[in-house]
Structures are given as structure tokens and as C-alpha cells.
Amino acid sequence: MQTVIAPRDERTQPARIVPGYPQTPWRNPAQPLVRRPPTLSELTGPLEVARRVQLLGGDIAGHGEKQALGQLMHLRVRVLDEDGAPVGGAVVEIWQCNAAGRYIHPNDDEHAPVDRNFYGAARLVTDDAGSFTLRTVKPGAYPVPTRDGWWRPPHIHFSLFGKVWLSRLVTQMYFPGEPLNGQDRILNAVPDAAARESLVARLVPPTGDPFDALVYEHCIVLRGRKATPAQP
Amino acid sequence: MIPTGEATLGPFFPPRYVDAGANDLTQCAGRKAQGEAIGIAGCVRQEDGAALENLVVEIWQADAQGIYRHPADARHREADADFLGWGRAATDKAGTYSFRTVRPGAPAGRARHVNFMVMFSGLMRILKTTMYFPGEAANEIDPVLAAVPAARRALLVARQEAPGQYRFDIKLRGQDETPFFDD
Numbered sequence: 001m002q003t004v005i006a007p008r009d010e011r012t013q014p015a016r017i018v019p020g021y022p023q024t025p026w027r028n029p030a031q032p033l034v035r036r037p038p039t040l041s042e043l044t045g046p047l048e049v050a051r052r053v054q055l056l057g058g059d060i061a062g063h064g065e066k067q068a069l070g071q072l073m074h075l076r077v078r079v080l081d082e083d084g085a086p087v088g089g090a091v092v093e094i095w096q097c098n099a100a101g102r103y104i105h106p107n108d109d110e111h112a113p114v115d116r117n118f119y120g121a122a123r124l125v126t127d128d129a130g131s132f133t134l135r136t137v138k139p140g141a142y143p144v145p146t147r148d149g150w151w152r153p154p155h156i157h158f159s160l161f162g163k164v165w166l167s168r169l170v171t172q173m174y175f176p177g178e179p180l181n182g183q184d185r186i187l188n189a190v191p192d193a194a195a196r197e198s199l200v201a202r203l204v205p206p207t208g209d210p211f212d213a214l215v216y217e218h219c220i221v222l223r224g225r226k227a228t229p230a231q232p
Numbered sequence: 233m234i235p236t237g238e239a240t241l242g243p244f245f246p247p248r249y250v251d252a253g254a255n256d257l258t259q260c261a262g263r264k265a266q267g268e269a270i271g272i273a274g275c276v277r278q279e280d281g282a283a284l285e286n287l288v289v290e291i292w293q294a295d296a297q298g299i300y301r302h303p304a305d306a307r308h309r310e311a312d313a314d315f316l317g318w319g320r321a322a323t324d325k326a327g328t329y330s331f332r333t334v335r336p337g338a339p340a341g342r343a344r345h346v347n348f349m350v351m352f353s354g355l356m357r358i359l360k361t362t363m364y365f366p367g368e369a370a371n372e373i374d375p376v377l378a379a380v381p382a383a384r385r386a387l388l389v390a391r392q393e394a395p396g397q398y399r400f401d402i403k404l405r406g407q408d409e410t411p412f413f414d415d
Contacts, residue, residue, distance in 0.1 A: 013357060014357065016357065018356065021354065022354075024354050026279045027352065027354040027355055027404045027405060028355065028356060028404070029359065029404065029405055030409060031411070033412050034380050034381075034414060035379065035413075035414045036376045036379045036414070036415075037379065039376060040339055041292075041347060041376070044292075044301075044302035044304045044305055045302060046292055046318030047301070048316050048318075049318055051260060052251070052318060052320075053254060056248070095245065095246045103246075105246065119246070121246035121248055159351070163302075164302075164304070165347055165349075165360075165415075168358065169358075170357075232353065232354065232357075
């Protein structure tokens with residue numbers, strides 16, 4: 001079983017140096033990246049990450065008196081490979097800030113309150129259809145403390161393991177209709193408009209099931225011409 | 233208020249992102265992997281030489297026999313059941329990561345090597361590189377190392393600091409910039 005991996009389309013991937021993102025000019029390589037012949041080493045990859053890390057599940061909103069503050073939502077995600085086939089058994093790691101825009105992280109400042117009922121990290125495995133559901137609260141926007149006033153729009157971070165080392169992906173997901181999407185430097189570091197749009201989830205028109213949560217759908221393509229753009 | 237350094241922007245990997253013990257590939261669920269245990273450690277720096285704390289490093293490698301635990305490897309049924317081939321570490325205040333693993337065997341047509349991946353605040357895309365072992369004749373015929381411009385190849389060869397202990401520093405940008413691959 002030898003996987004053939006199509007290259008990513010460069011226009012769908014973010015610029016490496018982003019004006020106003022002060023770390024980017026120090027950390028992204030100046031030399032051209034080296035194109036390598038794919039060998040077994042890149043066309044294999046860890047399939048048993050779940051034996052090495054603790055799974056945290058996909059329900060991070062809490063229940064009853066311990067429910068997190070904010071807009072309850074379900075996010076239904078499908079993970080696909082470069083041929084559009086579902087990627088089952090993939091470890092997915094998710095992290096996000098709380099409804100007020102605050103991360104549980106020592107480096108996050110104190111611009112917004114911590115919610116003691118919200119840790120903001122999930123880790124789960126996709127089912128045979130490449131799907132999973134995250135039950136969470138919608139993350140808030142937060143200010144990036146640059147002098148010209150840039151705010152990150154609401155977003156959720158994803159780290160995914162596909163079937164091979166070449167399909168390791170770290171990206172973000174955004175919400176439809178957010179006015180801040182248009183000025184976000186990280187989302188807009190992706191040159192191609194359709195690729196940017198592929199980072200935005202779809203709101204499913206409410207049906208009453210579930211009655212207490214908004215439902216969003218999203219699709220993540222790990223590799224190939226239609227690959228979901230990387231995000232930091 | 234203008235916060236400095238890492239306070240300015242994420243991504244804020246949750247503290248639980250790097251599990252305790254995820255950097256030790258020599259055992260799994262209490263069972264010991266086959267082969268010679270080795271250590272790999274190094275410092276990760278940015279262009280101005282500053283060491284980077286809380287950077288996430290992952291590795292992927294073949295087992296001691298040079299077999300990948302993956303169905304694409306024709307020999308995968310012979311792979312060591314107690315060696316997963318994958319690990320994750322975070323850098324400390326000195327910018328240092330460390331792994332315990334086994335010396336990988338040389339897969340067919342390759343020199344023995346360890347694949348690396350780095351993710352961090354300010355990296356718009358994850359970066360991938362590959363570490364080689366010093367003094368290996370097969371380094372001369374490895375097709376991935378051969379793809380790297382000759383003048384930069386030495387940057388991918390680790391230094392042996394003690395028997396079974398290797399140092400592989402990573403420079404993200406600037407002088408002695410580590411070669412990264414367009415994956």
C-alpha cells in the first residue's frame with residue numbers, strides 16, 4: 001500500500017511572515033525549503049498516538065452547575081484525505097479560549113476573566129466516517145496587543161494526525177459572518193479567497209435538535225490540492 | 233498596556249498538550265522497546281539566537297530493525313509491538329528538548345534517521361526536518377540528505393556527546409539555519 005501524495009497548492013497556504021505578527025520574522029526560515037523525494041519515512045506515520053497521549057474526549061462545555069459560560073455549540077467535523085476519503089482513527093487535538101477570549105495558559109495576560117468551568121482543550125479520535133463532534137462554547141474574540149489594534153476573531157485550533165507523516169496538519173477554524181474575520185492577519189495571510197473560505201465553518205439552520213446548542217459543520221482536508229490551509 | 237514577548241499572540245498550546253512521558257519512546261505501557269536506548273537533545277533558537285521556551289517538538293522514526301509500524305511498510309508485521317515510533321517534547325526555559333528513544337535501524341535505501349517536526353507561536357506552518365547520525369557511511373547515499381544543498385548537509389547530522397547521547401540543535405532562521413523540508 002503506497003500512498004501517493006499530491007503537493008499542496010502554495011496559494012492556499014499562509015505567508016510565513018505576517019506584518020503585525022511580531023514573532024514571524026524571527027522564526028520562519030529564510031532559506032528556501034528543500035523539496036525531498038517521498039520515501040517510506042514520510043509515507044508512513046504514527047497510527048497509535050492515542051497509546052502515548054491521554055484522550056480528553058470532545059465534550060468540553062461542562063454540564064449542570066459546571067457548564068461553562070457562553071453560547072453552547074456543537075461542532076460537527078469531517079476529516080478527509082487528499083482523495084476526499086474519510087480519515088478514521090485519526091487523533092485530533094483541539095484548543096480554544098473561553099467565551100470572554102481568555103486562554104488557560106501562563107502566557108495569556110489578564111485582559112479577560114478565566115471561567116473555572118472551562119479548560120478549553122479536547123483530544124479525541126475520529127470515527128470510521130472520519131467524523132467527530134465537539135461540544136463546547138463559542139470562543140470569544142481577543143485583542144492582539146499591537147499598537148494598531150488588531151483583534152483575533154473567534155477561532156478554534158486543531159492539530160491532526162493523518163495516516164502518514166506528510167499529512168500532519170495544524171490549523172484553525174473560524175465562524176461565519178464574523179466582522180473581525182476580514183481584518184484578521186492570520187486568516188488573511190492565506191492568499192486564495194476560496195482557501196480562506198474553507199477555514200470558515202457553516203452554521204446549520206436550527207432544527208430544535210439539539211434544542212440548547214447552535215450547530216456548526218466543518219470539513220478539514222489533510223493533504224493535496226484541496227488541503228485545508230495551515231494556520232499557526 | 234503593551235505586553236511583551238509571548239504574551240502578544242498565541243497559539244497558546246494548552247499545558248496538557250505535552251503529556252508527561254511522551255518524550256520517552258523506549259517503553260510503551262511498561263513494556264520495553266527492542267534495541268539500544270539512546271538520548272537525543274538539543275536547543276531551539278530563533279534568528280537573534282534567543283532560545284525558545286514551550287516550543288513543541290515531535291519525532292517519528294523506524295524501530296531498531298528499520299521497520300515502520302505502519303501498513304505502508306512491507307515488513308510492518310515484524311515491527312516491534314512495543315515501539316510506537318512517535319514522541320513529543322516541549323522545550324524548557326533554556327530552549328532545550330530531550331527524547332529517550334532507540335537507535336533506529338536503517339530503512340531500505342536510507343541512512344538511519346529521525347524525522348522532526350516543530351510547532352510554535354509565530355510559525356505559520358509547522359516545520360519538518362530530519363536528523364542523521366554522525367559517522368554513518370550510508371549518509372553518503374541517503375536520497376533525502378542528498379536533496380539538501382551540500383553546504384548545509386552537516387547541519388542535519390547530530391553530534392555525539394557521549395556514548396548513546398546525541399545533540400541536535402535547531403535554528404529556525406538565520407546563521408546556521410536548519411534545513412527544513414517542503415512537505
